[in-house]
Amino acid sequence: MMQEVVLPEILAGRLKEIYQGLQDEYDRVARELHFSCNGCPDNCCDSYFLHHTYTEWAFLWIGFRRLDANRQDTLLSRSRTWLEECEKALAVGGRPQVMCPLNENGLCGLYEHRLLVCRTHGVPARMKRPDGHELRFPGCFRCQEIVAVDYLDKQPPHVERTPLLHSLAALENQLLGGKRHLLPKVRITIAEMLVKGPPALPAGHEGRNTEP
Ligand code: SF4
Numbered sequence: 243m244m245q246e247v248v249l250p251e252i253l254a255g256r257l258k259e260i261y262q263g264l265q266d267e268y269d270r271v272a273r274e275l276h277f278s279c280n281g282c283p284d285n286c287c288d289s290y291f292l293h294h295t296y297t298e299w300a301f302l303w304i305g306f307r308r309l310d311a312n313r314q315d316t317l318l319s320r321s322r323t324w325l326e327e328c329e330k331a332l333a334v335g336g337r338p339q340v341m342c343p344l345n346e347n348g349l350c351g352l353y354e355h356r357l358l359v360c361r362t363h364g365v366p367a368r369m370k371r372p373d374g375h376e377l378r379f380p381g382c383f384r385c386q387e388i389v390a391v392d393y394l395d396k397q398p399p400h401v402e403r404t405p406l407l408h409s410l411a412a413l414e415n416q417l418l419g420g421k422r423h424l425l426p427k428v429r430i431t432i433a434e435m436l437v438k439g440p441p442a443l444p445a446g447h448e449g450r451n452t453e454p
């Protein structure tokens with residue numbers, strides 16, 4: 243029997259703190275670069291992103307459950323269509339580029355509950371993998387245009403994602419009662435998170451520790 247992985251309020255609060263830390267860093271970098279999304283002809287919500295935690299999946303569902311039933315049905319139906327379109331692209335070896343089912347007229351339908359990746363796209367960022375290898379993200383095309391002109395011979399400011407991802411990993415482990423390494427890995431799109439339902443694990447494995 244499967245049992246839902248519920249995100250307790252105290253852990254949801256910690257996740258919001260991580261998001262706020264990211265927001266502060268993002269704003270700092272955007273300010274230094276004189277970068278903003280205002281007037282952008284593109285919308286990066288059509289990027290194909292995978293997400294990796296039960297924590298964010300459960301947090302998305304907290305927001306989804308607050309929508310009225312009609313709205314939920316609409317988003318679920320759009321998510322199914324989105325998955326079909328992505329499957330077609332994946333079947334021919336392409337990377338899907340389909341507008342996120344939560345995006346309406348350029349706005350996020352679950353803005354307060356959008357995921358970490360949604361919040362990081364745009365400005366340059368770096369992160370260190372557990373093997374010590376550093377990954378560098380150049381930012382979106384518009385940000386790269388600014389960097390190419392203003393930072394020709396120097397490093398642009400960037401968001402350092404590593405501490406934020408460590409905090410998220412620690413939170414995930416706490417949600418899963420310290421058993422994160424033993425449980426099925428999450429590798430899932432937002433549409434799948436909605437269509438599959440809230441995260442669930444075999445009964446007895448959904449244990450969590452809410453101690454501070
Ligand atoms: S969840 Fe919201 S912010 Fe993230 S890709 Fe979808 S519409 Fe965009």
Ligand code: SF4
Binds near residue numbers: 278383
């Ligand atoms: S992050 Fe870049 S591509 Fe995406 S909306 Fe903002 S300016 Fe446009």
